[in-house]
Amino acid sequence: MKHSEEKYADPPYPRDRRGRPDRFYRTLDRLVPALERLSAMIGPASDPTPVDRDLAVRVSRIDRPADGVAALTLEAAGGTPLPTWQPGCHVDVVLPSGLVRQYSLCGDPGDRARYRIAVRRIPGGRGSGEVHGLAEGARLTLRGPRNAFPFPRFERYLFVAGGIGITPILPMVRAAGRLGADFRLVYTGRSRASMPFLDEVAAVPAAGGGPGPRIEIRPDDEFGPPAAEDLVAGIAPGTAVYVCGPPPLIEGVRGALPDLPGLPLFWERFSPPPITDGAAFEVELARSGQVLRVPADRTALDVIAEVRPETPYSCRQGFCGTCRVRLLSGEADHRDRPTGGSSRREEIAICVSRSGGGRLRLDM
Ligand code: FES
Structure with a gap:
């Protein structure tokens, strides 16, 4: 992606x-929710293959198909066939620093031996900068593929x-x-x-x-x-x-x-969606008691990352789940795309979601 x-x-x-x-x-x-409930009642027919499994891969080749673009060919570290994918799929790439970024698969879906991703270097972009600093032979971890x-x-x-x-x-x-x-x-x-x-x-x-x-x-x-x-x-x-x-x-x-x-x-x-119908609100970082004001035109993630630069995030569009934190109290206006296993009552995606009224108390 x-x-x-x-x-x-x-x-x-x-x-x-x-x-x-x-x-x-x-x-x-x-x-879909009704079918999921039905499926849960019936039980799994077979062991599903989780898309969140970690895949160890090696960068087998790096090409430069355009100015400022690196195309990485990735092969399974053990030489086993990679999971299947369809056009439009992306993978989460866990970089050596621990940063997670999503990149579209742009190779041949019929080739189970390798994936290809391409990354444009963005000035000041931590993820793209790190990708461009990789050398052939580098080891990475993938999650997915997923299709959004x-x-x-x-x-x-x-x-x-x-x-x-x-x-x-x-x-x-x-x-x-x-x-x-x-x-x-x-x-x-x-x-x-x-x-x-x-x-x-x-x-x-x-x-x-x-x-x-x-x-x-x-x-x-x-x-x-x-x-x-x-x-x-x-x-x-x-x-x-x-x-x-x-x-x-x-x-x-x-x-x-x-x-x-x-x-x-x-x-x-390529970038976060514009904030629509935004209103200012407050977040409380419960572990320190710090209270931050989120302006109408910014996200909670933007504001929190200023005081907690280590705050994890990836897509900034509410679909990957990386930025989700436990919501201890407060009413959330959830604007993310829910994914399996998450509870909207207990967690909030701070990259897009906002307050539904009043202060949000976050477990961080
Ligand atoms: S960063 Fe992906 S859901 Fe928030």
Whole structure:
């Protein structure tokens, strides 16, 4: 997932053109808890393979597919086959310092011998800086893969990738090409030199075979920044729209989608979502008694990390669970994406969640 410093995803269901969760997925969301309860009553049919298991891997190769981008090939330390994955999956990478970052898998899902991730170096970014300092032979720990950017079968696709955002999109485009699906890819970036995997993108066959006219490479220094309307021009009903890139690209595509039926929108961000409907509140760090004020335009994590720089976090978008702490008292406005095993009554994801009124007392 992150191909950039921090790789993030929004809630993993598509949105309609007004930004609301797609009705099908809303229904699914309601069904899943009931099915989970039923499953718990019945008991497991077989031992599930937990995605949180630690996978020891070795960096077998480092490439530089673009300016400021390192592509790491990772192989299982014991040579055993790696877990399967689908386009859109990411892994949690535990770096030697203990930092955890998410990066999209951008290699071949059919290759169980190796994974590939690509990371753009972000000035001042601790995670990306550490990745860029790794050497071939380095040992890392992975968790996952997980899928927060699902890629179900649709009749046709529009893919829009911005810079390092090509990483989750590339396996999707390859799969669409292999399946003979009707698709269009628009790949944008500052310049060709900054855009990784241009050669691999150009080699993707379009429906019917051969390099596709449906693949558009649009560096800003040649064409100017793309207008969002151009990115979605000619889109037909029944097209699944996938966007990965900086927030303005995602917002632009979202706002430019025409009012047509059946345009599910999936996106993945590089940075935390903007705070909406934020109000100031207080958090109390119970172990020290320190009380901090969280302004309306900042997150609790931002404020706490200033006085506790060691506070763990990763996605900063409420889906990985790294920043969750025990909530001792107070009413939370939970804005994270719940994952299995967590209790919303007892824990709070401080990267996105806020107070539902009054002070929050945290076990930290
Ligand atoms: S940092 Fe991932 S949920 Fe908060």
